[in-house]
Amino acid sequence: MKHPVYILMSLFLLCAFQPASAQSFNQWFDEGVMRLDLIFTGTAEESSYAISGVKKEQFFSGSRTSLIDPFDYGDHKFQVKDAESDTLLFSHTYCTLFREWQTTSEAETLTRAFNHVIRFPWPKASVVVEIYDRNEAGDFICHWSETLNPESIFTDPGNHLVFESLDLEINGAPEDKVDLLFIAEGYAANEMDKFVEDSKRSVGYIFSEEPFKSHRKAFNIRAVKSVSEDSGTDIPGQGIWKNTVVNSNFYTFGIERYMTTLDYKSVCDVASNTHYDQIYILVNTDKYGGGGMYNMYAISAADNEVSRAVVIHEFGHSFGGLADEYFNSAVAYNDFFNLEVEPWNPNLTTLLDFDSKWKDMVSEETPIPTPSEDKYQETVGVYEGGGYVSKGVFRPMIDCRMHTNDAVFCPVCSRALKQMIRHYSDL
Numbered sequence: 433m434k435h436p437v438y439i440l441m442s443l444f445l446l447c448a449f450q451p452a453s454a455q456s457f458n459q460w461f462d463e464g465v466m467r468l469d470l471i472f473t474g475t476a477e478e479s480s481y482a483i484s485g486v487k488k489e490q491f492f493s494g495s496r497t498s499l500i501d502p503f504d505y506g507d508h509k510f511q512v513k514d515a516e517s518d519t520l521l522f523s524h525t526y527c528t529l530f531r532e533w534q535t536t537s538e539a540e541t542l543t544r545a546f547n548h549v550i551r552f553p554w555p556k557a558s559v560v561v562e563i564y565d566r567n568e569a570g571d572f573i574c575h576w577s578e579t580l581n582p583e584s585i586f587t588d589p590g591n592h593l594v595f596e597s598l599d600l601e602i603n604g605a606p607e608d609k610v611d612l613l614f615i616a617e618g619y620a621a622n623e624m625d626k627f628v629e630d631s632k633r634s635v636g637y638i639f640s641e642e643p644f645k646s647h648r649k650a651f652n653i654r655a656v657k658s659v660s661e662d663s664g665t666d667i668p669g670q671g672i673w674k675n676t677v678v679n680s681n682f683y684t685f686g687i688e689r690y691m692t693t694l695d696y697k698s699v700c701d702v703a704s705n706t707h708y709d710q711i712y713i714l715v716n717t718d719k720y721g722g723g724g725m726y727n728m729y730a731i732s733a734a735d736n737e738v739s740r741a742v743v744i745h746e747f748g749h750s751f752g753g754l755a756d757e758y759f760n761s762a763v764a765y766n767d768f769f770n771l772e773v774e775p776w777n778p779n780l781t782t783l784l785d786f787d788s789k790w791k792d793m794v795s796e797e798t799p800i801p802t803p804s805e806d807k808y809q810e811t812v813g814v815y816e817g818g819g820y821v822s823k824g825v826f827r828p829m830i831d832c833r834m835h836t837n838d839a840v841f842c843p844v845c846s847r848a849l850k851q852m853i854r855h856y857s858d859l
């Protein structure tokens with residue numbers, strides 16, 4: 433039970449908290465996007481931020497009524513406040529590859545730099561931007577803050593990665609839909625027809641499965657024909673290096689199948705050619721692999737025989753904040769989930785705060801934890817093993833799209849995805 437002082441403090445905080453109301457988008461924001469390019473540097477133990485650029489972009493595609501992130505997922509959060517009144521105007525949560533790298537062995541001895549980009553609607557007056565990182569205890573701690581005056585800062589309107597964009601399926605205004613954008617990676621100029629076909633095939637994969645299938649009208653889908661000099665992608669373990677538009681590679685953190693790009697700035701430059709809320713990087717390769725970081729991007733091979741499963745799985749990470757439910761494959765991480773805190777992902781629990789997770793979906797007859805027996809195959813429960821470890825982390829179903837390539841999303845993952853769809857869309 434909460435101590436009475438804490439209850440009083442909570443009430444006070446609720447009163448002091450002044451989120452921008454639904455009607456107020458036009459009061460606080462103009463058309464366009466303020467984009468901050470950032471550099472993270474650090475080691476396993478420490479990190480710091482620096483601004484590397486401020487840009488004005490054309491397309492803000494997010495909701496104009498749901499400006500405050502309601503989920504509190506992710507390893508990071510940023511907030512935008514009106515500098516004069518301290519009113520909270522906008523917030524967004526996300527993950528970064530920097531944070532993943534911090535859990536690798538390399539980070540214990542080496543300092544590295546990664547780039548990141550944050551974007552929010554163009555403010556009418558000075559704003560305070562605060563960036564929060566989640567600490568060991570799972571709480572967001574402010575690590576960087578800066579006041580920005582839209583009247584007086586130099587913003588770079590230029591984009592050196594200008595490409596043609598294509599509407600694949602438009603179901604409404606950008607602010608009322610999940611704007612999903614495919615960008616081409618490792619497609620040479622003469623392969624753009626293939627990219628468009630590959631994008632359409634990937635769209636077919638995502639919307640062949642629930643909950644996307646019955647919510648297709650909540651999405652707009654576009655593609656940017658971002659041309660690469662070379663065809664394919666880097667495969668460092670085989671000495672293969674290609675000159676491609678967003679610099680993707682296999683062998684991220686030493687794991688062959690883990691394909692990512694550390695060049696998020698170029699990803700955002702390519703994406704800024706049109707509207708987007710979510711980025712899918714389609715890589716012109718048939719080699720098995722991919723990756724997905726919450727509210728950053730998903731990436732995968734276009735032509736592998738299990739591309740369908742990978743495309744849907746990685747989109748579960750990047751769009752839904754879903755964690756991997758598997759625990760039996762090699763990963764690069766050390767202690768990725770702290771067993772002493774409840775993970776933020778909606779589909780894993782350490783049972784420290786199960787009430788905040790899917791307890792309402794577990795029937796009273798189902799034991800907690802639930803044994804992995806055949807009779808529970810279709811039962812939402814609490815199964816030990818998930819998040820890369822076999823002990824101490826629990827998942828909602830014996831099998832799920834976030835566990836193996838042959839399953840579909842479990843009811844818990846499906847509910848989280850539907851909540852996310854509703855956050856972005858008018859459905």
Ligand SMILES: [Zn+2]
Nearest residue numbers: 779832842845
């Ligand atoms: Zn699941």
